[in-house]
Amino acid sequence: GDSVTQMEGPVTLSEEAFLTINCTYTATGYPSLFWYVQYPGEGLQLLLKATKADDKGSNKGFEATYRKETTSFHLEKGSVQVSDSAVYFCALSDPPQTGGFKTIFGAGTRLFVKA
Amino acid sequence: SQTIHQWPATLVQPVGSPLSLECTVEGTSNPNLYWYRQAAGRGLQLLFYSVGIGQISSEVPQNLSASRPQDRQFILSSKKLLLSDSGFYLCAWSETSIAYYNEQFFGPGTRLTVL
Numbered sequence: 001g002d003s004v005t006q007m008e009g010p011v012t013l014s015e016e017a018f019l020t021i022n023c024t025y026t027a028t029g030y031p032s033l034f035w036y037v038q039y040p041g042e043g044l045q046l047l048l049k050a051t052k053a054d055d056k057g058s059n060k061g062f063e064a065t066y067r068k069e070t071t072s073f074h075l076e077k078g079s080v081q082v083s084d085s086a087v088y089f090c091a092l093s094d095p096p097q098t099g100g101f102k103t104i105f106g107a108g109t110r111l112f113v114k115a
Numbered sequence: 116s117q118t119i120h121q122w123p124a125t126l127v128q129p130v131g132s133p134l135s136l137e138c139t140v141e142g143t144s145n146p147n148l149y150w151y152r153q154a155a156g157r158g159l160q161l162l163f164y165s166v167g168i169g170q171i172s173s174e175v176p177q178n179l180s181a182s183r184p185q186d187r188q189f190i191l192s193s194k195k196l197l198l199s200d201s202g203f204y205l206c207a208w209s210e211t212s213i214a215y216y217n218e219q220f221f222g223p224g225t226r227l228t229v230l
Contacts, residue, residue, distance in 0.1 A: 032216040043205050043221035044159075051216050089159070093217035101147050101166060101209065103219055107158040 002027045006090045006106035013080055014114050021075040021109050023064075023090035031092040033057075033066050033073040034103070038087045047075075047088070085113045117142035121206050121222035128229055134179075134193040136225050138206030141187065146208040148189040149219065150181055153203040165189060166211070201229045 006023040013019060025033065032051045036044040048057030053068035062077045073090060090106040118141045128134060140146055150162040161174045163181035171181050178197060182190045189206060206222040 034218065036219075036221075041224075041226075043207075043224045044219075045221065046218055049216065049218060095216070101211075101217060102161065102164060103209075103217055105159045110156075 002104050004090050004092055004104050004106040006109055009110040010112055012112045016079045019077040019080045021088055023073045025071050025092050029094050031094050034091040035064055035075050036089040080113045082113045082115050085111055119222040121225055125226045128196050130229055131195045134196050136191040136204055138189040139187055140208045145211055147211055149207040150191050151205040196229045198229050201227055
């Protein structure tokens, strides 16, 4: 079945450092890919998404590119801030057109940013 | 605009007591609805999902149950809580239209502690 694997955390960075959180996936079809973020004590919220190969999702300085050839969707940010400290989840979902309505989440990567 | 509500926000219950968590969505109709559990420091575990009134699918056999008595209401229940039921419970919804790629919208969560 479909699955998502993301790098284990925690990841600890200093403010203004470059961030990469690796994510790879396994899917039989052509899923949509997502990054969600969870701040302490809150629910998840969508950070960015990409719905087809070579799409780049971006939001709040974060970017991720849908790489079908390497089945990857790595999250990057050029300069992190203390306020980016959170847990980041990579996820995939099969297209609704094919009957998919469940989202498969990775285990989450906790990011700590030090001032 | 759409909003999702969960209550209560926090709950402390003794082992063996019943449970009822409620989730409601406003501003949309016929959404897909989901219950997830997140154990401390862990990823998301999908418990139940529903694609319509009275239609419930269970992902993990356990002492929990779910019901959808109205289009935008989703209830998580238990007759007798176990210590292992402690965790952060998240409700989420997604559009059923194929244009929305199954992007999920999460509620603020309920933190349940079973003593």
